Amino acid sequence: MSKTSLPEDRIPVIVGVGEIVDRPADIAAGLEPLTLLEQAVRRAEADSGAKLLGELGSLDVVNFLSWRYRDPEKLLAARLGVSPAHNYYGPVGGESPIRYIHEAAQRIARGECSVAAVCGAEAQSTATKAERGGITLPWTPFASDVEEPKRGAVFQKPMAVKLGVFRPITVYPLYESATSAHWGQTPREALAESGRLWSTYSKVASENPNSWMKKALAPDEITTATADNRLIAWPYTKLMVANPTVNMGGAVLLTSLAKARAAGVPEDRLIYVWGGASAEEPRDYLVRDQFYESHPQNAVLKAVMDLVEGDGKKFDAIELYSCFPCVPKMARRTLGLGPDVQPTVTGGLTFFGAPLNTYMTHAACAMVRKLRDGGKLGLLYGQGGFVTKHHGLVLSREAPKAALSQNTSVQTEADRAKGAVPEFVTEASGKGKAESFTVIYKGNGEVEHGVVMMRTEQDARALARVPANDAATLAHLLNMDRTPVGTLGNVVTAEDGVLEWRVG
Structure with a gap:
């Protein structure tokens, strides 16, 4: 039993994780995101071994794009038969699941609620196949009058849109080439590093029962352009980018240590939330000072390292967000980890699958299982936009020595590191x-x-x-x-x- 002097009703713990992967033989039988959400949350409760959903006081639903609902968080609460005081459906962002888990833990630490759930789901594979096949899905009617979330082009300069560098697949390569040049790599060396890193992700995905793609690939298979693995934007091939065409849902269930023990959750199921940090860049990537490092990423990762004596090697398991290779390549260097890093417990957005904003929900599930299985300290690092929004979170099998901090932002540290931003012009000679x-x-x-x-x-x-x-x-x-x-x-x-x- 983990010893702690902190009040047990203010110590947040993750007690349950749930995932569902839907591969329907018949397209019309595919499960809609709302159903995937409900099943993931119920599986998380079952995983805890306790009846906790009846006391759910906090529910966060990760933004999804494969289907549009009016107030999906309310629809989910109704399906679960609960009326949480905090019931939230948030904006787009790959870091958002980590932020929601962190914020739910802070709510528990403040005594505002005793049971919280974070969940997300996508059914893009079924939705895409149905659209192509002209099949009407028997799902909750599509809320066509609900405004689609703002993304990409809305925040970028007209010239970026005109030249096609306003989508993730065309913006991240700008970081890829700038970082590798800054590190003194030739393009060949940089591509080889990406291949080795992505091969490691693929191996982990091949062993994860919840992965969409279960094939371990050699580095050359990933980086070599072929008819089936075409170049999209240099240097990225299809196997180096996120795969959103999946159907999956994930959920994380949190409560206080006191309630977990009262409910009879076994001690070896409890995973403690130690703390984390967040920071972000301007959404318009052209007003950043440079592209060979991310000051918010650095500030976030240094802050989470401060929770483990300032040493990235203290983590027994890490999940480095993997929409494109430059992100974990930058992160592992800031953490002081070598090229042989084990960057994932999940499998990555290419191979495990990229249910758009909610990949890190699945990463949290995988991390909880990893820590229950013997690891001590785990790091979850998620990011969103174009290296824009960053959030890191430290989980542990051991109880924290200090109360969970309510101050998450390290924006001041990130901004302090920022250099002069050049003026953007459209005329030059x-x-x-x-x-x-x-x-x-x-x-x-x-x-x-x-x-x-x-x-x-x-x-x-x-x-x-x-x-x-x-x-x-x-x-x-x-x-x-x-x-x-x-x-x-x-x-x-x-x-x-x-x-x-x-x-x-």
Whole structure:
């Protein structure tokens, strides 16, 4: 029995986790997100071994995109037969499950509630197949009059939208090329690191019974472009990006240590929430100071390391968010971990599957099982947007020595590290120095165009196109043995008014 001097009714513990994966043989029989949510929450209660849902005082539902409901949190509460005082359906963000778990734990620590649930679900696979097949699904009617959440293009500059660098698949490569150049890697070395890292994720996914894809892949299988594994945006192939076409739900059930013990939850099922941190970047990625590190990510990871004596190696298990390779590559360096890092207990957004915003709910489930199975300290790190929103959370099999802090934000630390932000311009001439770049591909594997983020001679920032027919500049960008980051090109204005970047 874990010893603690803290009041047991103010110590939050995770007592149950539940997951469901739906692979319907008949599309029309596919379960809707609301049903997946309900089943995941009920499975979490069953996992706890206690009857706790009747006292649910806090319910957080992760934003989902595969189906639209009016007030899904209220629909779920009605299905569960509960009326929680805190009943919330939040905005888009891959970090949100970690934030909700953290906030639920803080609510318990404040004495505002004694039982809390966090859950999320998507049924994108079924929804996509039904739409393609013209099949009407017997689900809760689609709430077409409910506004879709704001994403991507809404927050970006018109030139970013015009050049196609406003979606995750085309923005994250800008971090990929900037970080690897900053670390002194050739593109070949950077791609090899990504392949090894993603291969590790795939192996874990192959052993996770809740994964969508259960095949361990070798690094070269992941990074080599083929007809089935096409390049999408350099250097990312299909097997290097998140796979949202899944049907799955996950839930985490929390209560106080006092209630858990009173309910007879076995001690070896209890996982304590030690604390965590959050910070974010501006949503418009073009107003960041640089792209080779994330100050909010650094501040969050340093704060969670402070909970374990400042040493990232203290964690027995970690989950580093894995929408694209640059994210865990950056994170493991900040944590002081080597290239042989075990970055996941779940399997990653490519291989386990990416139920959009709720992957980290499943990661929390996997982490709880891992810690119950013998680990002592676990780190969950989630992020959302374009390396925008960050949240880290420390879980442990052992009781905390200090009360859970109610102060989560490390935004001040993140902002303090920020350098000068260059002015963004759409007119320039002379020479431009490549700050970062990507090449965007069509579905048939042909180049659509390249995009260079550059600094002008006045040190302003601009986006420039590289046309598909500019073979010399594309060859310069795609050289595997020398990064183009930091090199100079000629800046010209095309007939449509867009800047173009050309090698000498």
